[in-house]
Amino acid sequence: MSAPSLTPSKTGNSLAVKPRSARPGPQGGRLARSLRRNLTAHGFLVGAVVCFALFSWYPMVREVLLAFQKTEDGAVSWVGLDNLATVFNDPAFWQAWRNTLMFTLLALVLGFAVPFVVAVTINEFRHGKGYLRLLVYLPVMLPPVASVLLFKYLYDPGYGLLNEVFDFFGLPAQQWLQDPDVSLLAVVVASTWMNMGGATLIYLAALQGIPGELYEAAELDGAGLLRKIWHVTVPQTRLILSLMLLMQVIATMQVFVEPFLLTGGAGPEGSTTTVVYLIYQYAFSFNNYGAAAALGLLLLVLLAGFSAAYVKLSRAEDE
Incomplete structure (x- = not known):
């Protein structure tokens, strides 16, 4: 009997099944499979678009329309620029803008600079950073009404804590919220504490994203704390500082x-x-929704113009 051959025979090779080459499916099938895979993502996207359309875009469009309309006894009529004329002729209009600009300037001095100084100070600690971060962020987690009640107690002219401190150092008591020369500054201080x-x-x-080698090189050059902040910290965080400045102005x-x-x-x-x-x-005291929308439109145009100019100047500096 002859030994079995180790070489496969031609017959065996001819019976082997060759794998089929994968053929691309029709375009419609691929699109359907892609839609099924991304159905959840598309669902969230549609929900976000609907929310923005109902609660953001529609109110903005409606405000623009209301700025040129007047509603009396349920009847809506187009009045052109009459609402803007009403707003401009109101003596409170210029006072409101003056107070808002003054509030913004004071908030930039306190609300923009103080959080940066606090962040630099906390960053210098080697231990307890988590506790300090929680302590600094705690006012943001408090309801605004609770924070306001706290500051009303601090500012009270009779038994307020601030006047008690002033009395301890022999200083005269202040009418923090009753004096027109001090009330705006008192509001800025409260707002800074609540939102910093x-x-x-x-x-x-x-x-924390700044490389430590930069500070080590500055120390080798003999730089002190202030020089390290000015020559290392500020340039390395310029983008964040610019963005926060823009957001600070818009918010204030x-x-x-x-x-x-x-x-x-x-x-x-x-x-x-x-x-x-x-x-x-x-809107809610005079029931003049047209004038309210016109004033809101003026504020929108001013902030949009400021944002566009600020972004353009920032790009020019980067180039």
Whole structure:
């Protein structure tokens, strides 16, 4: 008997099944499979678009229309620029803009600089950074009403803590929320304390991304703390500082909650009347929705123009 051959026979090779080459399916089938795979993502996307359309884009379009309309007894009529004329002829209009600009400038001095200084200080600690971050962010987690009640207690002219401190050092008591010369500054201080936590955490995240070698090189060159901050920290966080400056201006130009809850909105002699509070008065006190929409449109155009100019200048500096 002959030994079995180790070489496969031609017959065996001819019986082997060859794999079929994969053929591309029809275009419609691939599209259907892609839609099924991304069905959840498309669902979330549609939900977000619907929410933006209903609660953001539609109110903006509606505001633009209301700025040129007047509603009386349920009847809507087009009045052109009459609403803008009503707003411009109101003496409170210029006072509101003056107070808003002053609030913005004071908030830039305190609300923009203080969180950065606090972030730099916390970043220098080697231990307890987590506890300090929680402590700084705690005011943001408090309801605004609770924070306002705290500052009303601090500012009370009779038993307030600030006047007690002033009395301890032999200083005269102040009418913090009743004096037109001091009330706006008191509101700025309260607003800074209530909102500085978020900005501080953003600055901390930016500071932790700076390479330590840069500080070591600065120390070898004999740089002190202030020079290291000016020549290393500020240039390395310039992008975040620019973005936060823009957001700070936009937020402070729309301030409403703090003056409304602390001083009732207008304040003594109208010293804390802001543009947004004047919009609130037109809409809900005077029932003049056209004037409120016209003033809101002016604020929108101003902030949009400022944002566009700021972005253009920032790009020119980068180039």
